[in-house]
Amino acid sequence: MRLVVERGLENVRVEDIAAEVGVSPRTFNNYFSSKEEAVCSVSVDRRSQLLDALRARPEDEPVIEAVTGALLGLCAAGAPDVAYLARVRAATQNPGVWGEYLKAHVAVEEAMTVEIARRSGTDPETDLFPRLLAGAVSSAMRVAIGHWSEQVWPGSFSSLVAHVLDQLLAGMPEPAKTEEPGAAPQPAATR
Amino acid sequence: MRLVVERGLENVRVEDIAAEVGVSPRTFNNYFSSKEEAVCSVSVDRRSQLLDALRARPEDEPVIEAVTGALLGLCAAGAPDVAYLARVRAATQNPGVWGEYLKAHVAVEEAMTVEIARRSGTDPETDLFPRLLAGAVSSAMRVAIGHWSEQVWPGSFSSLVAHVLDQLLAGMPEPAKTEEPGAAPQPAATR
């Protein structure tokens, strides 16, 4: 990640990364099948943290509360750090990373699905509830992270996550139209 | 897609595809930056269909109804065909295709975001509602398609999509635990 931040991924060869860790390029490829995958592998590893947090929730808690609670707990523990933000930037600029980034999110989503299914006592092959909830929440997290990386959110990362989860799980009520106070209402879109 | 169905993507070279259409390999790469991208490009093209369907909805309709209506309309017009199912299969088996497949879904999602923002009169850079709704709906569609490809859903594709959208937009109520009628209740998970 340091090399990526310094030079941009396209200027980092597999050879460079391998050399940096004192390992042969071939060994690098034993662990990662591409540098893009390597960049996103940390995101995949968030799985275990999330699963731990989920399993730590009381067993009789409603699933949705368990999920939101676990996620908020993780966010409170630590907002995305510099390396993470760099990864998000790389993802939005480099098509290869973008794909791997999405794959990482879905990998976390799948882990969530399994735990949701267990908790709700449903079979994810039959009942779509676990996949739907995991998917919606995962997607909301992706939105939150993306927005956080824009650095325009006034509050904490946790509060942003709380905001998106609230909005999501309230059944997505349509918001009031935004009109800056004191400013003229947005003209109707002309095209 | 025919070649992919016949041999599997890993046994199809860019050269083969190019030859099949009577074009040089170089030209292929002028349009697609990889064969995986080519395989999923059709999915990306669903964007325009969705946008057309969305724009055809009455302007004063609530956003959510417009979105679900447009999607259901498209589904009624045609369930995923053989090529589409082959693509989904390829995506679940081939990591490269999987990434491109997700990228395609997100591309559609982004188009949806723009239209939702326009309709709801919100600025997607400020208000997260458009991204959240588009993300949740897109994710639900992904779930529906994945489940449809398992060929275990008894009804039509439309009914499956209607099902997932209903469940999603109802705020994801926790379902009753599944217990086959007449069968013994599932034993509590032992691990």
Place this chain on the structure above:
DNA sequence: GTATTAATTTGCGCGCCACGCAAGTTTGTC
């Protein structure tokens, strides 16, 4: 301490791929 076995790392090689560049070809316009 040494022998045996398993796990990791490494070098080599091959086929394929993405893409910049510049030359060629087709298409459209006046």
Place this chain on the structure above:
DNA sequence: GACAAACTTGCGTGGCGCGCAAATTAATAC
């Protein structure tokens, strides 16, 4: 028929992903 724009192509290059087998390192048994 001349000109320009758009599209196609060949060539060359650097890099990548991975199978395979040898070599090194670590773990275990005796």
